[in-house]
Amino acid sequence: MRHFLTLKDFTKNELLEMIDLAQKIKKQTKNRKFVPYMEHQTLGMIFEKSSTRTRVSFETGIYQLGGVGLFLSSNDIQLGRGEPMKDTARVISRMVDMVMIRTFEHSKLEEFAEYSNVPVINGLTDSYHPVQLMTDYLTMLECGVEEPVVAYVGDGNNVTHSWLILAAKLGFELRVATPKGYECDASIVAEALEIAKESGAEIIFTNDPAEAVEEANVVTTDTWVSMGQEDEKENRMNAFKGFIVDEELMELAQQDTLFLHCLPAYRGYEVSEFVFEKHADEIFLEAENRLHAQKGIMVWLDQHRDVN
Numbered sequence: 001m002r003h004f005l006t007l008k009d010f011t012k013n014e015l016l017e018m019i020d021l022a023q024k025i026k027k028q029t030k031n032r033k034f035v036p037y038m039e040h041q042t043l044g045m046i047f048e049k050s051s052t053r054t055r056v057s058f059e060t061g062i063y064q065l066g067g068v069g070l071f072l073s074s075n076d077i078q079l080g081r082g083e084p085m086k087d088t089a090r091v092i093s094r095m096v097d098m099v100m101i102r103t104f105e106h107s108k109l110e111e112f113a114e115y116s117n118v119p120v121i122n123g124l125t126d127s128y129h130p131v132q133l134m135t136d137y138l139t140m141l142e143c144g145v146e147e148p149v150v151a152y153v154g155d156g157n158n159v160t161h162s163w164l165i166l167a168a169k170l171g172f173e174l175r176v177a178t179p180k181g182y183e184c185d186a187s188i189v190a191e192a193l194e195i196a197k198e199s200g201a202e203i204i205f206t207n208d209p210a211e212a213v214e215e216a217n218v219v220t221t222d223t224w225v226s227m228g229q230e231d232e233k234e235n236r237m238n239a240f241k242g243f244i245v246d247e248e249l250m251e252l253a254q255q256d257t258l259f260l261h262c263l264p265a266y267r268g269y270e271v272s273e274f275v276f277e278k279h280a281d282e283i284f285l286e287a288e289n290r291l292h293a294q295k296g297i298m299v300w301l302d303q304h305r306d307v308n
């Protein structure tokens with residue numbers, strides 16, 4: 001049985017198989033053909049943090065695959081009152097067929113997976129957001145970006161870490177610009193660079209947004225204040241001055257560059273209103289693709305239940 005905890009857990013080919021499945025199922029869905037790949041299956045969806053896209057896309061996705069989603073907010077289940085993760089895992093995984101979790105420490109997700117009888121999907125932790133990056137890759141393909149040169153400008157956070165692993169696995173160029181003191185986690189960087197040796201991915205780090213964006217064909221960012229960092233807001237607002245993706249910065253990128261944002265977006269902070277609205281079509285295609293990419297992931301995991 002395979003879990004989807006980080007993109008490190010899969011080979012390049014496996015990730016591309018999931019993307020292929022996503023594309024195939026998306027096409028079927030667009031033709032109003034709902035193939036019951038996961039008929040009668042239940043997806044448990046545990047949320048310890050807020051969500052719009054992750055919740056709606058997983059719940060709708062499993063329903064369109066012939067199953068049903070159970071929204072389990074930690075405010076409502078005993079996990080929120082102190083029932084251990086490992087007990088929650090042993091109970092829930094005896095009743096449902098697959099679990100998606102959004103939580104804080106990545107180790108909590110790993111603990112759940114260790115005790116789970118069914119595949120577990122990472123719906124975001126403090127360290128990674130892998131379903132988002134599968135979505136972003138699907139979106140880049142659909143938008144015709146064949147050889148990505150990606151510039152990430154902003155906080156070295158969970159989304160950035162998954163960008164690192166995606167680029168390293170698939171072998172594309174990634175430039176990461178973060179303010180001093182808000183760089184990516186050093187051990188995740190080391191792992192990504194190790195993986196990149198095999199794929200030939202070129203990954204660079206800078207504190208200068210212009211250096212990252214120059215001639216890039218994909219520019220992306222994320223909030224400066226992730227969930228759980230609300231107390232740091234004031235310090236972060238000061239530290240991130242100069243890191244807004246605005247028209248001036250975008251002019252350094254290739255013409256017709258793609259702009260991606262996992263959302264929610266905070267206009268006037270990590271992205272200007274102008275850049276956001278100019279690229280709204282691709283940003284909301286990216287949001288929609290959460291639904292399709294995650295179907296590919298769920299169906300792939302379902303098809304690999306017996307493979308070690």
Ligand code: CP
Pocket residue numbers: 050051052053054055124132262263264
């Ligand atoms: N991008 C993303 O994961 O959005 P939500 O927090 O709304 O799920």
Ligand code: NVA
Pocket residue numbers: 124157158159222223225226227262263264
């Ligand atoms: N980095 C953000 C992503 C939200 C989808 C957070 O963790 O809040």
